[in-house]
Amino acid sequence: MPKRNQPTSIRAELVEPLTEILRDRELDIRQWPADEAAAYRDNGGFREGAAAVQQVKMSKAAAAIEAVFAEALRDAELKAYLEGVAAAQSMTGFSDETFRSILDKDGHANIDLDGSVIS
Numbered sequence: 001m002p003k004r005n006q007p008t009s010i011r012a013e014l015v016e017p018l019t020e021i022l023r024d025r026e027l028d029i030r031q032w033p034a035d036e037a038a039a040y041r042d043n044g045g046f047r048e049g050a051a052a053v054q055q056v057k058m059s060k061a062a063a064a065i066e067a068v069f070a071e072a073l074r075d076a077e078l079k080a081y082l083e084g085v086a087a088a089q090s091m092t093g094f095s096d097e098t099f100r101s102i103l104d105k106d107g108h109a110n111i112d113l114d115g116s117v118i119s
Contacts, residue, residue, distance in 0.1 A: 021058060031073060078111070085099060085102055
């Protein structure tokens with residue numbers, strides 16, 4: 001018997017935007033979010049209006065998802081940058097003061113040598 005795939009966990013910040021894609025709106029468009037109601041009204045017939053509403057929902061969800069992953073990407077890039085500078089320090093033996101000046105020069109004055117944010 002084939003194994004069933006275990007559902008993967010979803011990041012908490014993504015639950016709401018993904019749920020919004022699937023949420024069924026009542027027939028009274030006066031109760032809809034303004035952007036979805038406008039998309040429905042401005043796009044002619046029933047099918048075109050429904051497609052426009054779905055596009056608005058997808059756009060909002062995509063923006064929310066992009067924001068979550070942009071933050072994760074920034075964190076990963078910073079970690080890789082710090083690891084690269086630390087590797088260069090271990091190979092060449094430059095001082096922590098030089099490490100600090102590299103961080104300052106590259107616009108990371110608020111980052112400590114261990115990667116933590118300096119208040």
